Amino acid sequence: MCAAGIATEIARRGQPHGCGLGKTRWVVERTISWLHNFRRLRIRFERLAFIHEAFLRIACCIICWRLLRKSFC
Template structure:
C-alpha cells in the first residue's frame, strides 16, 4: 500500500508519490491509450499528445 501524503509507511516503501506514477495513472484514464488499438505509431503518439494536453489543461484550470 502507498502511504498517504505526510504519513510514514512502515516498510519504507511508497513513502514518496512519484510524479511519473501519477502521470501514468492519469494517462490510463483515457481508454484509447489504455489498450493500444492503433497499429501505426504516429496515430498512437497523436492520441498521447492530446491526452497530455487535456491533463495539463485540467491541472491549470484547477489551479486558477
C-alpha cells in the same frame, strides 16, 4: 549490477534504502495512471505509432489543461 551500472539493493521492511533512487517515482506513476484514464491509450487500437503518439499528446494536453483550470478557477 544491471546494464545501467546501478547495483540492486533491497532494503528490509520499514528501513530506508539510502541509495537515493526512487524518491520522485510517484510523479511518474501518477502521470501514467492519468494517461491510463484515456481508453484509447490504455487499450491500444492504433497500429501506426504516429497515431498513437498523437493521442498521447492530446491526452497530455487535456491533463495539463485540467490542472491549469483548477489552479486559476
